Amino acid sequence: MAAFGAFALLIALVLAAYNLVAGGVALRLLAVGGRARIAPERLAETARRAGIAGFFAIMAAAFALVWSVFHNDFTIEYIVEHSNRALPAAYKFAALWSGQEGSLLLWASLLAIYGFVLRVRHHSDVKLHAYAGTILAGVQVFFLLLLNFAAPPFSGVRGGIAPPDGNGLNPLLQYPEMVIHPPMLYLGYVGFSVPFAFALGALMMRYPGEKWIHITRRWTMATWMFLTIGIFLGMHWAYAVLGWGGYWGWDPVENASLMPWLTGTAFLHSVMMQEKRGMMKSWNVWLIFATFLLTLLGTLLTRAGLVSSVHAFAQSSIGDWFVGFMVIVLAVCLFTYILQRDHLKSEHQMESLVSRESSFLFNNLVLLAACFTILWGTLFPVLSEYFEGTKKTVAGAYYSHVAIPIGVFLLFLTGVGPLLAWRASSFKSLRKNFVLPGIAFLATVVVCIAAGLKPWADEGIFYSTMTFALGVAVATAICSEFLRGAGVLHRQTGKNFAASTVLLVRRSTRRYGGYIVHLGLVVIFIGFAGYAFNRSAEKEMAVGSKMEIGPYTLVNLGNTEESNANYDTEFSQLDVFENGKKILDQPMSPEKRVYLVNGQPQTMVANHSTLRWDLYVVYEGKNPDTGLPIIKAFLNPLVTWIWIGLVVVVFGTLVALVPSLSPVRAVVAVPSSTGPLPGAAAVRATGGGN
Known part of the structure; x- marks a missing residue:
């Protein structure tokens, strides 16, 4: 074979x-x-x-x-x-x-x-x-x-x-999600080759109009969805397997997957300006060129051993091949752009800063700023080693210091964009569209402060409070769009409100699917905001020992060692009580495995997850001096909402991929004696039947 x-x-x-x-x-x-x-x-x-x-x-x-x-x-x-x-x-x-x-x-x-x-x-x-x-x-x-x-x-x-x-097999890969995560990530990486090929081909042949965007729209959305799923499955794997209590550590390979996601997201928004207004044509081709090059860079970082990463499961010397190919791709793109740049002249100019075009432009600038920041931090160890002979790493605080405010601002733009009109927005429309979201924002800030949050006392709590408030405001704006449209259809068709909402979405799947995606991102950001309130505790636990964290009490029922053909394992069995009441039928069993064939260890986390928080328990091994197992517990608020948000994002993308409901055309018979009517001979029915 x-x-x-x-x-x-x-x-x-x-x-x-x-x-x-x-x-x-x-x-x-x-x-x-x-x-x-x-x-x-x-x-x-x-x-x-x-x-x-x-x-x-x-x-x-x-x-x-x-x-x-x-x-x-x-x-x-x-x-x-x-x-x-x-x-x-x-x-x-x-x-x-x-x-x-x-x-x-x-x-x-x-x-x-x-x-x-x-x-x-x-x-x-x-x-x-x-x-x-x-x-x-x-x-x-x-x-x-x-x-x-x-x-x-x-x-x-x-x-x-x-x-x-x-x-x-590498023990870190022996986890169910790792049968799905890499293929999904690669479906995203590889999939961006298709819109790249269409964009470069359209530029080479001076393709008229924006038809290449229409052809590749679904390719790009599906690819973006696969990459999104791959990134979040990787986050969940890191959360469930690595045992450090978090889901994102600004690891170079994590960053490598995020960068093409950022530029791909910018491209999906930017092409709407080209379709609607004939603007940002050069931006669009370079966004997709950059996205493809970043997928190659991500593959290079993952597989060529340029950076140290727990995610880099293969090390090799093929880096020169990838660098050479990326140089060739960049040269071809640059040569074609210079040769054909007159074909990419914008048909219109920005007319107002208070318009949907400007919100897309700001969105692009912020996404690209985030991408450049992450790219610089990721490549800094490589560059420092090349120029200075010493590999210098960038701490996670560097990324967080820049990424968190950028993320909050993107959340703000997520809500603002749909409320602005194309070309220019009048003061009247702004006042009408922003009243409810503004009230929701202020009310959420008041509720957070009343609940005991002090955003003026801590930077992390400040950003979390802003995320909660902006999230509620954006969700209010999105729901208002659905309610307004469904209300109009309810009055026009007489259908009940649920049926009117479904009809509304079917008429413009791309628009309302996008709103659902934005709503999913709001939910994800709410989950991220819980990170500022994480707590942890660690203790050596003999049989009968107790450890308290938040409202929970963990009681050690016993410590066990077992073996099978693949690995040896040690684990503890822990009963969980909340405010004195036992809450789990089966004890939590965090474990530490050692695989027989290569002697490599793996952590298997025990996690009790609720909508409010996760009780996340890790078996860290035995203290060699006392022989007692060391148990570390984390209380991580709102993590479940991250995974719920992913489901909403995927659902919204699938909705956007479905073709919109075609308008029904009803032919009107015209008696021959009356002669031709001055108007059209067909009436376009806007609904699916009354």
Whole structure:
């Protein structure tokens, strides 16, 4: 199977190279015109079919690697390093992305899937799809070069003698979410290749209008959704596995996933200005160019070992390949932009600072400022080592000092944007739209102070109070939009309020799906705001010992050691009482595992989660002097709302992906004796029936 997989990758490289070269030649012939020995249309079609065939070749290689993992083929070095016989079946899938070679194959496989869909759905605009398919082929050639020469996944074991067992999967990856998190993250990373290819192709061919944005809108939204899910699954994994009581530590690999999310979010907002007003065309192409380059940087940081990170599961020397490819991509983008920049002139200018255009512009500037801040902090250790010979790290306080106020300001813009009109907003409309959110903001501040918060005494509490108040204000503004629109439809159609709300959303899924996404982000920010109120306690706990934290009392029922074929484990069993009353039927059991095949430890957190807070308990091991287990407990307010907010964001994105309800056209019969009517012969029905 190893020989089959290696051959499939070689065939895939040949097909991708043909797709790139033949597609490029065909497009050049079409651009210059004139007669040629081979019709450019036929050459372009052969390139498209080569891309489709390449999909099957890459899928065959991926199947070969997974098959080899499940069949414990330890003649392959990669499987020796990342699997073993006792590894549970679900985690054998995770072996595909636990190492560098497998993760690159996953990248190429997902790109092949996206490319396959693009190439079989090319009928809407054949030439633009041909440009995009050729550009994707160029990206695919790079990854297949890596897989064939720099990081081949089917290399034979060193010495030629297969060991009886492998070294096993990294213990940190042996958690259910890690079967989902990396593929979701990579679906986001790889997916941004598609809007990048369309944007670069449209610029190369001086594509008229904004049709390329309409074609790629759903690609971009789906990709953004996958990346969002991947980021939050990573946060939840860090929260549940690493045992430090938090979900975001400004780790370089965490930052690497956040940066393309920020620029991708800016792009999704900015393209609306191009669609509505023909503005910010240059911004948009550079936003998507930057997003694609940041996905490559994220893959580089994760897989090339440039930075130290608990998330960097593969270390290697392929950094030079990635840097070289990123330089080529940047050079192509810059050359094309300079050559075609006159095609990107804005059709209108900003007319007022109090307008929806200005809110989008501020939104873009803030998102880009956040991205640059994170990029600088992430690359600072690399740059300091290169220029000074000493690697200097950036503390989390650097990011928090900048990111928290930026986040609060973004929350403010989230509520302001939908309340402003295009071009300019009148004072009357501002007063009408901002009264309720303003009242909600002030009322929330008063309630927070009455509840005992002192925002003037502590910076963290100040920002949390502002987040609570702005969150309520934004939610009020969003709900007002739904209520206003549903009320109009209720009066027009006579439907009940719930049916009117559904009809309202179906008529403009993109708009109201976006509102739902904004509402989900509000919920997430509320969850983030709870971080300022975290508490913790730590104690050595013999059997019968008690530890108090907040309203909870933990009582140690006993300490246990167990073993199985995969790992040894130590854990404590803790009864939980709230205000003197036992609240759990089963005791909490935080544990510490040590995996037999490689001796690596892993923390398994016990977490009792409510809407108010999480009781988060960690078994930190035994004190070597006393032999007693050390238990650390955290009380983390509002964390559950982060995960609820993610569900709302995903739901809103799915709503926005659904096509809006098409208006019904009713043909009006006109008697021939009356002659033609001066008006239209069709009446557009705005509802779905009265």
